[in-house]
Amino acid sequence: MSASEAGPSRPKRAKIAVKNTDKLTDEELEQILNEQFSDDDYLPQNSDMDSDDSEGDDDEYLEIPRPDPEPPICEQHGDGSNVWQDVESVMPNFQFKRRKELLVTVPQSEKPIDFFFLLFDDEFVNLILEATNEYAEEIFCAGNISERSRITNWKPLQRSEFLIFLGLLFHTGTVKCSKLEDYWKTDPLFNLKCFSEHMSRDRFLLILRCLHFARNPGEGAPKPDDRLYKIKPVIEFFNNKMRNTYYPGKELSLDESMMLWRGRLVFRQYIKNKRHKFGIKLYMLTEPSGTVLEVEVYTGAMDSKGGKGHASKVVMKLLQHKLNSGHSVYMDNYYNSCTLARELLDNQTFCTGTLRADRKGNPKDVVATKLPKGGTKAKYSNEIMIGKWKDKRDVLYISTEFPNTMVTFTNKRAQEKVKPLPILNYNKFMSGVDRQDQMMAYYPCSRKTLRRYKKLAIHFFQLILVNSHYIFNEYSGKRLTFYDYRLEVIRGLLGASLSKPKVKKTSVVHAHQPTKIVATNEKGETKRKRCRQCSKNKITKKTMGYVLDSVSKCIMEINVYDIMFFIC
Known part of the structure; x- marks a missing residue:
């Protein structure tokens, strides 16, 4: 090797020396070890040690203080990974420091419409009215509308009219038609008078066209960076209203939901196990009963919750008003990790749920172990338990609340089975978003266009x-199915006219016979009258001495030429 070429490093030379110990003499091996571990390596970084005035023995600087060894229980390695143990900790x-309660006064009337207005209050209605009327003016003043456009007939939207619009909108989920125009058809196959009696078709479509929730940026102003700026007031109102109206119980579940959308959208998502596979993803914090407490809309990797650690950011954002209260949160393997649990x-706040095998910090022996059916294995560290259980397939789970205890339960077929306690509670409480999706799927009122x-x-x-249906069943003292509750809310929105069915007046049908008029005027002439049926048919004719006294159709069964006087 030439002098200009670099040789192996000192640690590498040590490894080579260890491998070739059988080829080296004792003197050569001692020389290599002295070069590898010189005394200078243990000297402190102090320039005074090289001066002639240094005092004391140099050997005292060769001593390296070492702490007493301790058992590695609930500790971490230098790289931050957990030290796991088999012994149950x-x-x-x-x-739980709070209690489940309604934070506002229960309506005295206990009607479904009053519980609906607990969440859909006047503040929210006024926000929608203001934004909608302003947006309608923008459309009208745009200058690219025709004379026959519906917007030319726009009138400011009032509260009573908006509530009727909302009631009809909800009712489109009860009675399903392919097109919105079908609800106003007079064809016998449709003939839904409920819609035409309360609002015209053009007015309903016009309100739907102008429906708005936020102020648009002015002409020439830059477009906001927030992709949800048009819907942001609605999301914020919903979260704040639920936070100030209702406090949930101890158990919470966190999962994602999908709103169907197949159009072009930069943050459209695909989730194969959802009912709507394509759409806008909503992260939801719910109760096991299905009450939605907090919602966050996913808008892509560039938002404040995107990027590395996205799942943990979403969890902490949804739970920011529920922390330090002793809640138990149940999540699936998309969110759970050792870092989040800590x-x-x-x-x-406790967390329990399934876990992905490739998460950072998982105990490798638990992940790699092969179990027989019904077998289980668990490790503990830092008050965190990670276990594995073999049922039909391997299930990896994490919990900070329950140990890996096997418990007996009775399934739907009255059979006794054995499951780990964390899995049993996960199956019991991890159903809030699924129940919400189920209720929303019964009576959808959104439209593709x-x-x-x-x-x-x-x-x-x-x-x-x-949500108002859940609160009604919990605090009103009554219980209604969601179908009956919806109908009562729709009746309340449409007004008192639908509270009782209208009784149609029936009249006796008489034959269309002429009747003699005996009254005369001041000159002694017979008074003339308009025929009742002709007037109804918008025919202006008067009788000379007779009048038709009937409400039936103007069909005469007698020969008019046999009558002395000209009638009609």
């Missing part, structure tokens, strides 16, 4: 309706 135990524990922000707003209207 004590799980954290902090109490962060929630630091905020006095709507703009995406408008369709998303109507989706939130339906969420408010579903």
Whole structure:
């Protein structure tokens, strides 16, 4: 090797020396070890050590203080990974500090419409009215409308009219037609008088066209960076209203939901296991009963919650007003990790759910172990339990609340089965978003042709309706099915005219016979009268001495030429 070429590093030379110990003499091996571990490596970085005035023995600087060894229980390695142990550790135990309650006064009338207005209040209605009327003026003043356009007939939207519009909109989910125009058809196959009696077709479509929720940027102003600026007031109102109206119980579930949207959209998502596979993804914090507490809309990787650690950011955002209260949060493997579990524990919040095998910090022996059917294995570290259970397939799970205890339960077929306690509670409480999706799927009232922000707003209207139904059944002292509750709310929105069915007046049908008029005027002439049936048919004719006294159709069964006087 030439002098200009670099040789192996000192650690590499040590490894080579260890491999070739059988080829080296004792003197050569001692020389290599002295070069590898010189005394200078242990000297502190102090320039005074090289001076002649240094005092004391140099050997004292060769001593390296080492701490006493301790058992690696609930510790971490230098790289931040957990140290796992087989022995079951004590799980954290902090109490639930709040209680499930309604934070506002229960309506005295206990009618479904009053519970609906607890969440859909006048403040929200006024926000929609102001934005809608302003947007209608923008459309009218745009200058690219024709004389026959519907917008030329626009009148300012009032509260009573908007509530009728909302009631008819909800009712389109009860009675399903392919087109909105079908609800106003007079064809015997349709003939839904409920719609035409309360609002004309053109007015309904015009309100739907101008429905708006936020102020648009002025002409020449830059477009806002927020992709949800048109729907942001609705999302914020929903979250704040639920936060100030109702506080949930201890158990919470967190999952994603999908709103169908197949149009072009930069943040459209695909989730194969959802009912709507394509659409806008909504992260939801719910109760196991299905009450939606908080919603976050996913708008792509560039938003404030996107990028690395996206799942943890979403969880902490949805739980920011529920931390340090002792809640138990149930999540699936998309969200759970050791890092998130530790962060929630630091905020006095439990978490339980399934876990992905490739998450950072998982115990490798638990992930790689092969189990027989019904077998289980678990490790503990830092008050976190990660376990694996073999049923029909391997299930990896994490919990900070429950140990890996096997419990016996009875299934739907009255058979006794054995499951780990974390899995049993996960199956029991991880159903809130699925129940919400189920209720929303029964009576959908959104339309394919709507703009995406408008369709998303109507989706939130339906969420408010579903939430008010849960609150009604919980605090009104009554119980109604969702179908009956919806109909009562629709009646309340449309007004008192639908509270009782209208009784149609029936009249006796007489034959169309002439009747003699005996009254005369001042000159002694016989008074003339208009025929009742001819007047109804918009025919202006008067009788000379007779009048037709009937409400039946103007059909005469007698020969008019046999009558002395000219009639009609």
